[in-house]
Amino acid sequence: MLPRSRTLPSRIHQGIVEERHDVRHYLQVEVRPNIQTETEAMNIQSNYSKCFDDDGRLKRTGTFWTGTSHIITAVIGSGVLSLAWAVAQLGWVAGPVIMFLFAMVNLYTSNLLTQCYRTGDSVTGQRNYTYMEAVKSILGGKKVKLCGIIQYVNLFGIAIGYTIAASVSMMAIKRSNCYHSSHGKDPCHMSSNGYMITFGIAEVIFSQIPDFDQVWWLSIVAAIMSFTYSSVGLGLGVAKVAENKTFKGSLMGISIGTVTQAGTVTSTQKIWRSLQALGAMAFAYSFSVILIEIQDTIRSPPAEHKTMRKATTLSIAVTTVFYLLCGCMGYAAFGDNAPGNLLTGFGFYNPYWLLDIANFAIVVHLVGAYQVFSQPLFAFVEKWCARKWPKSDFVTAEYEIPIPFYGVYKFNFFRLIWRTIFVLLTTLIAMLMPFFNDVVGILGAFGFWPLTVYFPIDMYISQKKIGRWTIRWIGLQILSFSCLIISLLAAIGSMAGVVLDLKTYKPFKTSY
Numbered sequence: 001m002l003p004r005s006r007t008l009p010s011r012i013h014q015g016i017v018e019e020r021h022d023v024r025h026y027l028q029v030e031v032r033p034n035i036q037t038e039t040e041a042m043n044i045q046s047n048y049s050k051c052f053d054d055d056g057r058l059k060r061t062g063t064f065w066t067g068t069s070h071i072i073t074a075v076i077g078s079g080v081l082s083l084a085w086a087v088a089q090l091g092w093v094a095g096p097v098i099m100f101l102f103a104m105v106n107l108y109t110s111n112l113l114t115q116c117y118r119t120g121d122s123v124t125g126q127r128n129y130t131y132m133e134a135v136k137s138i139l140g141g142k143k144v145k146l147c148g149i150i151q152y153v154n155l156f157g158i159a160i161g162y163t164i165a166a167s168v169s170m171m172a173i174k175r176s177n178c179y180h181s182s183h184g185k186d187p188c189h190m191s192s193n194g195y196m197i198t199f200g201i202a203e204v205i206f207s208q209i210p211d212f213d214q215v216w217w218l219s220i221v222a223a224i225m226s227f228t229y230s231s232v233g234l235g236l237g238v239a240k241v242a243e244n245k246t247f248k249g250s251l252m253g254i255s256i257g258t259v260t261q262a263g264t265v266t267s268t269q270k271i272w273r274s275l276q277a278l279g280a281m282a283f284a285y286s287f288s289v290i291l292i293e294i295q296d297t298i299r300s301p302p303a304e305h306k307t308m309r310k311a312t313t314l315s316i317a318v319t320t321v322f323y324l325l326c327g328c329m330g331y332a333a334f335g336d337n338a339p340g341n342l343l344t345g346f347g348f349y350n351p352y353w354l355l356d357i358a359n360f361a362i363v364v365h366l367v368g369a370y371q372v373f374s375q376p377l378f379a380f381v382e383k384w385c386a387r388k389w390p391k392s393d394f395v396t397a398e399y400e401i402p403i404p405f406y407g408v409y410k411f412n413f414f415r416l417i418w419r420t421i422f423v424l425l426t427t428l429i430a431m432l433m434p435f436f437n438d439v440v441g442i443l444g445a446f447g448f449w450p451l452t453v454y455f456p457i458d459m460y461i462s463q464k465k466i467g468r469w470t471i472r473w474i475g476l477q478i479l480s481f482s483c484l485i486i487s488l489l490a491a492i493g494s495m496a497g498v499v500l501d502l503k504t505y506k507p508f509k510t511s512y
Contacts, residue, residue, distance in 0.1 A: 053300075062297035066216040067311035070294045073222040073365070073372050074287040075319045080230055082280055083323055084237070084330025088338035089270075089277035091253030095331070096324055099281050103320040105483065106285040106452060110312045113288055113456040114305040116463055117295045123303045130376060131292040131451070138459045148380075150450050151289050155377045156426070157443040159370055163203075163430040166366040167195035169359040176352040176359075193431050199367070200427035206371050207378070207419040210410060216297070222368025225361040230322050232358035237329030248335030258336045275493025279445055282490055284323060285316065288452040293376040378419055385414065442498070445491035453483040 087095035118125035119137040128134035136144040178188035258265045298304045389395045398410040457476045466473050
């Protein structure tokens with residue numbers, strides 16, 4: 001293995017070098033002093049422009065379709081299966097309406113955020129490679145640190161939540177087959193720890209994919225899996241409605257006095273359940289935390305914000321249709337007894353093979369989604385360490401390893417060790433606190449308003465120089481304040497869920 005040189009091309013501007021410090025993205029160029037002709041200089045410049053973008057980085061290769069697949073992978077999580085429960089808490093009137101409103105808010109603020117990828121001019125301005133860099137470039141001040149903390153804590157929490165969700169689906173496959181083979185005589189209880197470890201091992205391997213733009217194929221596979229299990233849930237919901245020969249549910253949602261697996265619904269529980277449902281819908285669309293990072297993979301021309309706007313519009317339109325269908329058909333099938341996970345409502349026995357396919361698709365999707373959300377955090381830590389220790393071979397040197405049928409893999413010792421530690425940590429916390437989904441709900445509640453609404457609106461106002469107290473400025477502030485209230489209410493509902501979980505909490509002892 002030969003270490004890759006860290007020599008920077010002489011034609012990269014010093015300002016860019018100081019900002020990026022990511023030597024792996026640059027081409028090796030050796031210029032012989034005093035013997036370079038003018039023709040040679042022109043050829044180098046021509047070749048350079050073909051290999052590099054305007055910021056000195058290798059040409060980006062992302063397209064409308066890869067951007068769309070990244071977004072769908074991030075948006076359609078296993079949370080789509082909980083939307084039937086969410087609609088059941090709010091009813092036939094408020095449920096679909098609130099879900100649609102959240103889709104519109106997310107679409108609008110995401111389109112504002114796409115125009116902040118470049119500072120100043122959205123076509124020729126300086127690129128911002130991450131969400132945090134966009135905030136730093138456009139807003140600056142203490143807001144940068146606040147944004148960074150909220151963003152990366154959310155990404156870390158999502159990784160833990162996905163580990164838990166994947167283990168639940170893997171256990172569902174095992175339990176359904178156990179239940180089928182025993183003809184319902186064995187309750188098939190089991191621990192989730194082994195399945196979390198299995199998921200963690202898979203993520204250690206996939207986490208060695210160096211950059212965000214190289215996980216495009218994993219995102220496409222994950223997006224296909226999203227549609228697979230969503231379609232299974234939708235199909236089973238339709239079949240259940242046909243079997244019942246009626247649409248269950250009510251206009252106002254679950255009734256006080258309804259007996260559920262968690263007990264009888266009281267007036268107080270009705271409020272908590274409604275707030276949790278509000279949170280589930282609000283954060284089902286939340287992908288703004290990685291939007292800038294996805295946009296940084298898009299090639300140009302056309303301008304990146306135009307491609308990203310189209311990808312965002314198509315992705316949210318498609319996911320909204322799926323969300324409404326799965327949520328509403330699930331509620332129509334089960335009514336007040338809609339389960340937290342739509343697939344579990346159909347039991348383990350029949351049709352167990354179809355449920356196995358759906359749960360397998362969930363696991364594959366979460367493997368890809370884990371990477372989509374973790375790659376920006378990986379990049380942040382690695383670039384910070386490269387700036388801190390620029391002369392360390394352990395941190396910056398890459399070794400080229402030829403792999404059959406793949407090409408050359410660029411191996412880095414620091415990347416191997418740091419990313420492995422990250423996956424081990426998320427797996428350990430998931431095993432220690434398997435109800436962490438509620439904690440992630442709290443993190444998401446506090447992340448929804450600042451990352452999906454506040455910062456995009458604030459950056460857009462600054463970027464477009466929208467004057468205070470103008471009609472547009474007032475409208476944007478009203479939208480921001482309304483979403484802040486929703487985030488606070490959703491956080492309260494998630495905290496109530498954590499309090500209930502703590503009553504039966506046993507570390508490393510959770511079984512299903």
